[in-house]
Amino acid sequence: MPAGHSPSIRGRQLIAELKRLRETAQLTQEQVAESLDWHQTKVFRIETGRTAPHPNDVRLMVELYGVTEPGRRDGLVQLAKDARKRGWWYAYRDVVPHQYEIYIGLR
Numbered sequence: 022m023p024a025g026h027s028p029s030i031r032g033r034q035l036i037a038e039l040k041r042l043r044e045t046a047q048l049t050q051e052q053v054a055e056s057l058d059w060h061q062t063k064v065f066r067i068e069t070g071r072t073a074p075h076p077n078d079v080r081l082m083v084e085l086y087g088v089t090e091p092g093r094r095d096g097l098v099q100l101a102k103d104a105r106k107r108g109w110w111y112a113y114r115d116v117v118p119h120q121y122e123i124y125i126g127l128r
Contacts, residue, residue: 032104
């Protein structure tokens with residue numbers, strides 16, 4: 022799974038893949054939360070991009086979803102790590118309004 026150039030793109034790739042894997046495993050967000058002993062909203066927030074998943078959370082999710090190929094699991098965990106990195110624009114956060122960060126991150 023090739024990663025994009027910014028944490029925003031990587032985060033979106035990760036979110037889409039986690040949601041796809043959950044749906045392929047035929048699990049609801051509620052079932053995932055119950056199985057992992059999380060609050061229901063945690064899975065919702067991860068899948069909507071409101072919360073960046075911690076790499077450990079991604080490990081638990083892909084295990085639950087039945088991802089057995091080590092390279093694929095490791096790739097998703099690495100994608101979670103990469104998505105948590107700050108973009109180049111972070112140094113300019115005092116002059117770039119927050120609502121524009123998503124557009125800058127798409128570059």
